[in-house]
Amino acid sequence: MKRTRLHFLTATLLALAPVCAAQQPATDKGFSATAEIVKAATDGQVWGALIFASSAAEAKAVKTGDLPKELEDLPKRLGKVFDFKSFELMGQHTQQIFREYESWVVPSKDLFLKVDSKGPAEGGGMNLHLQFWQEQQVLLKTDAVLRAGSPLFIGGPKWRGGQLVFVLMLKKGNDQ
Amino acid sequence: MKTSPDETQIVRWLDGEMDAAESAAFEKEVAAHPERRAEMESMKKLGATLRASVPASREVPHADFFNSQIQVRIAQEEMDAERSRPRSKAGVFSWLRIPMFATAAALIAIAGLLWMQRGSGSGSVILSSYVPNPGVQARTFHDDEANATVIILDGLAEYPADKSIAGHRVHHSETDTAVATTTLFSEDGGVLLVLAKDARNQPRVLSHSPRG
Secondary structure: HHHHHHHHHHHHHHHHHHHHHHHOOOOOEEEEOOOHHHOOEEEEEEEEEEEEEEEEOOOOOHHHHHOOHHHHHHHHHHHHOOOOOOEEEEEEEEEEEEOOOOOOEOEEEEEEEEEEEEEEOOOEEEEEEEEEEEOOOEEEEEEEEEEOOEEEEEEEEOOOOOOEEEEEEEEEOOOO | OOOOOOOOHHHHOOOOOOHHHHHHHHHHHHOOOOOHHHHHHHHHHHHHHHHHHOOOOOOOOOHHHHHHHHHHHHHHHHHHHHOOOOOOOOOOHHHHHHHHHHHHHHHHHHHHHHHHHHHHHOOOOOEEEOOOOOOOEEEEEEEOOOEEEEEEEEOOOOOOOOOOOOOOOOEEEEOOOEEEEEEEOOOOOOOOEEEEEEEOOOOOOOOOOOEE
């Protein structure tokens, strides 16, 4: 019964999504589905990625072109912290940080992050409350000051002889 | 005799802090106690009402006064503790010990201050962290070479090797604040997934198109 309801809800949302998109096409800045969304104030933008760190011979390495310019050296940086040879970019998501609403950074359905803005930080950057979720379970809650150029690495669960790492970075231009 | 779940467990369940097994056991336990089910529904409604009507954060009124009162209280308690401490016989070098300790403490404080200033000026900083699962430990540090702040979660259950972990290359996303859903789109405009909230205010992924 519960599954049937979920399927119905999914089908409804999927059916409505293209209609909304057709009515108000996406702009370069993204959020344009409804008038309310356009009005939502933002405090900046974050880039989130799920990385698979591995030393397996068949591991795929991150292509530099797939990364934001300010983090082109991400594999090198990850290599300083995590003892693996290869870092595969599994998913990435750039998300606005809403001032008054929660924001979700979801490069994967398996591991994702909830971000609440607490406003600009003294000395630059953003004060953020972060929740690291593994499907329906919250693994970590943290308060952090995030500054552009200095990403946050979260070492998550082990998988297939490697480790899943979540990367969160404040995009430049938002570091006040 | 089985005990019914306490409020701490209910709050942990509502906050999504239980793993799948613990959550299933909890729900089974609650099913055996109809009165607890009513209590949980009441707490869920209360939570929803609070979220709808109370701002997520609020400044402490008269924060300076509040802080100064705490400092006064701490100073008073330290003085009381000092007075009640038995006096030891003064040794020949006891006069030297106090300045030495004071100097060492001052040096430590200066080093800490310099470290904090260094941290606050350039890199990201973790102010606090909380891990709901008691079997998991969070290690936090700043790696200078990587210029990154790191949180390592030790003790997390390993994913089974046969589990498929899928990622997305999200082109853009749209958030509808009225119904608290975030829809992620691919480069070709297709819906990758919709993230919504369930009755417990926990995230639910409603659709998913595996990539790669």
